[in-house]
Amino acid sequence: MSAETQMERKIIDFLRQNGKSIALTIAKEIGLDKSTVNRHLYNLQRSNQVFNSNEKPPVWDLMEKTNGIKQTVKTPEQKSLTTTAETCEEKHVRDLLKSGGLKACQIAKDLGQPRKTVNKQLYSMMQTGKVKKCEISSLWLLEGEESNESHSQESDHRLGSVAGLSQSFDVITKLGEGGFGCVFKVKHKFDGKIYAVKKVVLTGEADSEVKALARLDHPNIVRYITCWPDSESCTSNQDRNQVSNTSGSSSCGVTFDRAGCEERNDEDDEDDDDDVDVSDVTSRMESLGSTAELASAAGPSGNLDPLNHSRMYLFIQMEFCEGGTLTTWIRVRNRMNKQRIAVEIHKIFYEIVSGVEYIHSNSLIHRDLKPDNILFGMDGKVKIGDFGLVAAQTNHSGGPVERTKRRGTLQYMSPEQENKRNYDEKTDIFPLGLIWFEMLWKLSTGMERAELLKDLRNQRFPEGFCDSYPTENKFIEKMLSFAPEDRPPAKDIKEKLEKFFSLDEDLLSQKTI
Structure with missing residues (x-):
């Protein structure tokens, strides 16, 4: 019998012997913390072994008492309403996560619900494979979304040693991520200043972004500083590529005038073909040809050498906007x-x-x-x-x-x-x-x-x-x-x-x- 099953058996035995009770009382009597007892109670409720009242705090009891007389069981109509309500709550959570990963506290604020209620909902959805939690950033994500790849890539790195950044920067934290890249808050090892660095797979689309940034110089646009390509070794793991801890060979930086960008959140599910040629964005800025050539060589997936699983990335350095979004x-x-x-x-x-x-x-x-x-x-x-x-x-x-x-x-x-x-x-x-x-x-x-x-x-x-x-x-x-x-x-x-x-x-x- 697993430890989880043993704990749930203790809860059932307590309710058999003592009758209905609140989670705090059960926790004290069987020697577990309240949150653990609550989690097991809701698991037992989903398997129709216990039920709770509408009181605050909820009072729990067994669906069927020890004398063989059944407790009041929900009618099919009531079960249908409960299922509909649970489905509705899941839909609300899914709608919020469609725009990217969020922490539980933010989901709770957006839904106007208590943090504990949202946590229960999230862990319940995780058990059914609908959402997943990134342990490094504590962000909740939809299972199977494109952003999962960047999460799994990042999970193999310590923040202080991200390949392509470790030579010149100390990585402070990850500011955000989407399906096509992530943004880090970094401190330059030599000038001591704080910057934001965006890391994206080097494709024609990334090249378009950099070339556009090089043209823009305005007080109401994030200031762009420089960019550089770098490679990382990737190994195939069935459904996703995961980045290894090998440090990439850093190429020389490509510096332009001014402008900038921040994290991109692309929620489109279609292909990644850009709708305009790179040269359309920059009027054929020949001085920026180095990134265009690399992007062309990398192809749409950014893999320069499929045999060696080598993937090219573009790092874009810009001013750090400490005032938030x-x-x-x-x-x-x-x-x-x-x-x-x-x-x-x-x-x-x-x-x-x-x-x-x-x-x-x-x-x-x-x-x-x-x-x-x-x-x-x-x-x-x-x-x-x-x-x-x-x-x-x-x-x-x-x-x-x-x-x-x-x-x-x-x-x-x-x-x-x-x-x-x-x-x-x-x-x-x-x-x-x-x-x-x-x-x-x-x-x-x-x-x-x-x-x-x-x-x-x-x-x-x-x-x-x-x-x-x-x-x-x-x-x-x-x-x-x-x-x-x-x-x-x-x-x-x-x-x-x-x-x-x-x-x-x-x-x-x-x-x-």
Whole structure:
């Protein structure tokens, strides 16, 4: 008999001898901690051996008492309702994890539920193979998602000795990760400064990102510093490649002017073919040919030598934005009772629009604007990051570009980005409307946010928003127009913000946060 079975047998024996009881009493009597007893009680409940009351704390008892008389058993209708409720809870958790790994405490906050309740749900889903937990980062992930590969790759490393970084940097922590890369917070061993370094498989798409970053120099875009390729040895393990501890041979760095990026979260399930040639993004910047050649040699999977399982990566160094993300900014204010300061919101949004206007003026489209990809720098200024999906507005001859559908984050992508292959820079205006709304309107839970964003995509605003923010409502409504041609360009939005919200130069020069 296993140790787990023995403990559950002790709980059953206690209930037989003493009758119904709460978890704390059971734990004291059988010499286990309360959390362990709770876990076993819920396991026994799932196997229909015990049941609990609706009291707080729950009172537990056996489904069938020792005298052979059955306890009240749930009717098929009640069982159906319970199953439906459990399925609904699992759906909520899955919806949150679709955008990437999250810690249990964050899931609890987004769902508006106690941490213990969410933990029970997560471990229950893990037992049925629906989710998994990354032990290093304590992030919960959907089982089978693309991000699993980067987690399994990272699990073979100590953070202080990530291949490709160990020669020049001490790795402090991992800031985030997605299906195509991860971002580390690092300290340079020689200049002593803190930076963010993004590690991605070296493909044509990664090359496009770096070349776009090299062109951009704006106070509202994360500052880019340099990049370098590196290799790691990979061994096949049936379903996934895992990275070994061999240190890669570091190539010389490729340094450009300025700009930057942050972690990319690509939720698209289609192939990785970029919808625009690398040279379209950079107007054939010949000085950057070294990474293009490596990317071409690496192929779409980034494997230079399949025989030796050698994979090429690109490391992108940029400024570290210690002010956090707009997602955190929004969540903090959602927890605050006091009214939001409209001037602060409009100033932040003005800086976001300024960055987007600059991106568009360079004939580029960001394609993945969302609160996670908007950061705050040391000076409190907005910094737009993550250019992993950057694309040219037109081809060499100025014509439309055939693009890959559903590239980006589903909750924020425009209708045409989701359904069409031809679209222009107006696709970035749609998520700006959603972001502005999130900054203005208090949302209590993650599920409320998901429902409201879905309604907003169809221009259904919550009751009271128009009365509270009449001017903003008109702007956002135009930005969320289904037809791209009906949305205002970033330049016009910026001018209207200055005019309608009195954003003078003195105010704009102040710190945002």
